[in-house]
Amino acid sequence: MTSTGGNEKAAVANYFNGVGFERWNKIYGTTDDVNSVQLDIRKGHAQTVDKVLSWLPQDLSGVTVCDAGCGTGSLALPLALHGADVAGFDISQAMADEAARRYDAAVAAGAREAAVRPRFAASDLQAVSGRFHTVACIDVLIHYPQERVNEMIAHLAGLAEERVILSFAPSTPYYEVLKRIGELFPKGAKATRAYLHTEQAVEAAFNAAGWRVVRRDLTATRFYFSRLFEAVRM
Numbered sequence: 001m002t003s004t005g006g007n008e009k010a011a012v013a014n015y016f017n018g019v020g021f022e023r024w025n026k027i028y029g030t031t032d033d034v035n036s037v038q039l040d041i042r043k044g045h046a047q048t049v050d051k052v053l054s055w056l057p058q059d060l061s062g063v064t065v066c067d068a069g070c071g072t073g074s075l076a077l078p079l080a081l082h083g084a085d086v087a088g089f090d091i092s093q094a095m096a097d098e099a100a101r102r103y104d105a106a107v108a109a110g111a112r113e114a115a116v117r118p119r120f121a122a123s124d125l126q127a128v129s130g131r132f133h134t135v136a137c138i139d140v141l142i143h144y145p146q147e148r149v150n151e152m153i154a155h156l157a158g159l160a161e162e163r164v165i166l167s168f169a170p171s172t173p174y175y176e177v178l179k180r181i182g183e184l185f186p187k188g189a190k191a192t193r194a195y196l197h198t199e200q201a202v203e204a205a206f207n208a209a210g211w212r213v214v215r216r217d218l219t220a221t222r223f224y225f226s227r228l229f230e231a232v233r234m
């Protein structure tokens with residue numbers, strides 16, 4: 001595991017434009033060239049995406065959504081196909097390009113075109129501006145320490161009109177021990193530093209921004225664990 005020191009963003013962008021792109025593009029795909037750990041993470045992540053979709057109305061016509069750290073579009077694409085007006089941003093150009101490619105591939109394979117074509121761009125989430133009905137940020141915060149997460153939550157809340165849906169890897173005594181003994185992030189599985197966050201700290205960041213957490217869930221498989229929060233204005 002490589003320490004990213006004080007320059008997490010450069011290291012994260014570098015990783016997700018290179019070996020991280022190769023690795024996560026496979027995990028977030030459908031091909032069978034994944035090992036058992038990657039397959040477990042794929043299944044766990046799919047559960048998180050399904051939960052987010054189940055928290056939102058079926059018909060999202062006219063709802064603007066910002067997917068911050070959109071990756072290959074696992075959430076952005078179904079949202080767009082449910083009618084949402086989606087803007088996906090990712091610090092990795094390779095990820096943003098792959099999300100756009102997957103949308104075109106889905107349409108070419110027969111999916112109905114979205115009412116509004118989703119737009120994908122390379123951007124640090126803290127450089128995103130504008131206003132969106134809903135802001136989502138799924139499985140991104142694991143790359144950042146708490147103080148950076150606090151700034152990110154404040155920024156994401158400032159972009160949102162109605163709700164923020166965000167997930168993070170929860171810090172609990174159990175997960176901290178697993179992380180320390182290398183059980184959670186098996187050797188070779190990661191190249192960026194991983195940070196776990198306590199629920200209290202993440203909730204406090206929302207509260208400081210004038211938002212409150214109204215819904216929460218946890219997805220936990222063998223190698224994937226993600227705490228999901230929905231927050232609204234106080």
Ligand code: SAM
Pocket residue numbers: 009012013016024028068069070071072073074075089090091092095123124125126137138139140143
């Ligand atoms: N949210 C996607 C999903 O759930 O399918 C992708 C999750 S992936 C583990 C983390 C993603 O966050 C990567 O695509 C990475 O490039 C992106 N990312 C990390 N830091 C970011 C930042 N500061 N701004 C925007 N994207 C970021």
